[in-house]
Amino acid sequence: xxxxxxxxxxxxxxxxxxxxxxxxxxxxxxxxxxxxxxxxxxxxxxxxxxxxxxxxxxxxxxxxxxxxxxxxxxxxxxxxxxxxxxxxxxxxxxxxxxxxxxxxxxxxxxxxxxxxxxxxxxxxxxxxxxxxxxxxxxxxxxxxxxxxxxxxxxxxxxxxxxxxxxxxxxxxxxxxxxxxxxxxxxxxxxxxxxxxxxxxxxxxxxxxxxxxxxxxxxxxxxxxxxxxxxxxxxxxxxxxxxxxxxxxxxxxxxxxxxxxxxxxxxxxxxxxxxxxxxxxxxx
Numbered sequence: 001x002x003x004x005x006x007x008x009x010x011x012x013x014x015x016x017x018x019x020x021x022x023x024x025x026x027x028x029x030x031x032x033x034x035x036x037x038x039x040x041x042x043x044x045x046x047x048x049x050x051x052x053x054x055x056x057x058x059x060x061x062x063x064x065x066x067x068x069x070x071x072x073x074x075x076x077x078x079x080x081x082x083x084x085x086x087x088x089x090x091x092x093x094x095x096x097x098x099x100x101x102x103x104x105x106x107x108x109x110x111x112x113x114x115x116x117x118x119x120x121x122x123x124x125x126x127x128x129x130x131x132x133x134x135x136x137x138x139x140x141x142x143x144x145x146x147x148x149x150x151x152x153x154x155x156x157x158x159x160x161x162x163x164x165x166x167x168x169x170x171x172x173x174x175x176x177x178x179x180x181x182x183x184x185x186x187x188x189x190x191x192x193x194x195x196x197x198x199x200x201x202x203x204x205x206x207x208x209x210x211x212x213x214x215x216x217x218x219x220x221x222x223x224x225x226x227x228x229x230x231x232x233x234x235x236x237x238x239x240x241x242x243x244x245x246x247x248x249x250x251x252x253x254x255x256x257x258x259x260x261x262x263x264x265x266x267x268x269x270x271x272x273x274x275x276x277x278x279x280x281x282x283x
Contacts, residue, residue, distance in 0.1 A: 009073045017065045025272055027064075028057055031077050032268065033230060034157075035060075036260035038081050041152045044141045046223040048091035050264045056081045057268055071166060078153075079167045086145040093141040100142045100189050107193045107202045110210060118212040122219040128205040130217050132196050133224035133256070135204065138216075139189070147182050154179040156255040157235055227258040 015023035035056050040049035060077055067076055088094065119127055140148050146168070153164045154175075161172035161179075168175065190198035211217045235257045 006069075006072060010069050013064060013067050013069075013073065021272065024061065024064075025269075027073075028061065028268060028272065031060065031074070032057065032260050032265065033234070033257070034074070035077065035081050036264065037156065037235070037257050038078070038152060039085060040258070041137060041140055041156060041255065042085040042145070042148055043088065043091040044093050044138045045091070046227075046261065050261055051090065052085060052088055053260060053264055054267055054271075056084050058271065059084065061271075072163075075163055075166060082149050082153075082167050086149055088145075093138075098138070098141045100185075103139060103142055104189070104193055107200070110207070112207050112210040115209040115213050118209045118219070120219045122222075124205060124208055126222065126225055127208045127212075127217060127219060130222045130225050131204045131208055131211050134217055135211075136194075136197065139186075142189075143182065143186075147178070150175065150179050151182045151186065152255075155183065156257070224258075227261070230257045230259050232257060 009027075012023045012027055016027055032053070036049055036053045039052040039056065040046065043049050043052055056077075059080055063080065067073065071079075140151065143151060149168065150164070153159045153167065154161075159167070161176045164179075165172040165175040170178075187198075191200070192198065193200035193202050195201055195203045208217075212219060
């Protein structure tokens with residue numbers, strides 16, 4: 001998708017709404033990984049991100065005829081996704097919300113001593129890497145949904161403030177100010193507690209068994225370590241412009257982009273194979 005011009009995408013939308021299944025599949029496949037990565041950072045777990053990705057892509061499909069080309073297609077899809085994810089109540093952290101205070105207290109006072117070996121013969125270095133990626137992603141759940149979305153759009157996708165403001169329905173100035181404050185809050189927390197991305201004393205390798213005991217990672221299901229990474233440039237290619245907001249980007253290198261899982265792709269493909277294309281056709 002990111003290699004196509006706006007005019008080419010507009011043509012694909014017209015073809016899809018006219019009943020061209022191949023054009024529809026091209027649009028869906030072009031946005032699938034972007035929607036999954038936004039969902040993963042917004043919701044915190046692979047399982048919840050997969051469910052939300054399906055919901056968002058189906059919403060995109062069924063509302064395709066309402067796309068008017070007033071903005072880039074990616075902006076239009078991101079707006080659908082952001083609105084869906086900010087109000088998403090079915091994910092685990094909607095039921096069990098986190099805070100930086102809770103997270104910090106657990107790092108400082110969590111009893112990581114005397115926990116038995118729960119690694120089930122899985123290499124500890126692998127589990128430590130899984131924990132690192134899971135922990136930093138879950139940490140985003142300490143932000144309220146809108147702040148989380150601002151952070152992800154600005155830090156992971158590096159969207160221009162005009163585009164991000166358009167997606168979130170706020171002025172570019174308000175977006176820049178909020179992003180700067182949120183990035184500082186995240187950087188301060190990492191600096192205080194995290195030994196992987198900051199100057200804290202928390203080390204993932206020391207907390208592997210504690211994390212397994214508390215169901216934060218599963219040695220038999222390593223979502224991050226088995227996910228296929230995609231080049232960071234792929235994320236950068238979806239945006240229309242970039243701007244430097246502050247100098248904290250090096251603190252957030254944990255925002256790696258991944259391909260959406262095969263099971264998600266297969267479920268979407270099953271829908272595309274079974275659906276009546278009338279759902280996307282103009283009325």
